[in-house]
Amino acid sequence: MKILVALLIISIVGNLFGLFVLYKFFKKDTYVKELEAKLQRKDQVIDEVGKSLPTKMVFLHHSVGRNWLADGLKEELAALGVSVQSISRNCDLGMETDFNHWVPKFSDNYEAISKFDMTKDDNLGNYENEIIMFKSCYPNSDIVSEGAEVGNPVSPEKTIANYRSVMDSLQTIFSAHPEQKFIFVTTPPICRSNTNTENAARARKFTDWVINDFAKEYQTSTGLNNFYVFDLHKVLADSDNMLKPEFMRRDGDSHPNEQANRVATKAFIKFFKENLI
Secondary structure (H helix, E strand, C coil): CHHHHHHHHHHHHHHHHHHHHHHHHHHHHHHHHHHHHHHHHHHHHHHHHHHCCCEEEEEEEHHHHHHHHHHHHHHHHHCCCCEEEEECCCCHHHCCCHHHHHHHHHHHHHHHHCCCCCCCCECCCCCCCEEEEEEEEHHHHHHCCCCCCCCCCCCCCHHHHHHHHHHHHHHHHHHCCCCCCEECCCCCCCCHCCCCCHHHHHHHHHHHHHHHHHHHHHHHHHCCCEEECCCCCHEEECCCCCCCHHHHHHCCCCECHHHHHHHHHHHHHHHHHHHHC
């Protein structure tokens, strides 16, 4: 009899513990779902407000850009009167954003980029985005060699020569649209385990060339002030031109974390106010 009572007590305690665990689990799951719903509603509110904001921007990017927008950039730009829409993996136009994709993408799809509006069935608005911002993802910072001049703008090989030829080809497109402003966001750095010192140094060398040579020569040769460079690479990189350890999400992951995105947002808003307002 005593054994049966003991087993009954154990069974009751076990069931109560199980119910407690289930309660905690579902409570946590409900909290996560509520938080996700709140974030989604917040994003929807920003998008809704964006319809009436005076300045329209389109941003071509992938995952790093998506996280950056979600971690504060989109909201901070909205506060400045700028509505941002993403051309990313949410549509065919945004599926490819490596360096060798930029020239054919802009050449063949300029109207679609310029008038991009995700709220329309055909993604074409009845207006032109005043600002076009574009960024390649971090794998493009793994530059394997200097390359042979004059380079090939559609070659997938990651060389400085090929990257320079991309920018040289794009300047024709930029200068043909003086009414629009173009922001080139430099490619973010890679974490230490996924690159090497030489490749990372080449990424910095190319970025310095864009800022110190290309941008200045573009302005001088065209007389235009519609091309800008935001140096995201500098914001996120350590002295070895690799992603700062404190900006890593986890070992081996080159996606900047929330802290990095907030630091980048602060730097970008400063840059935006100084150059585009």
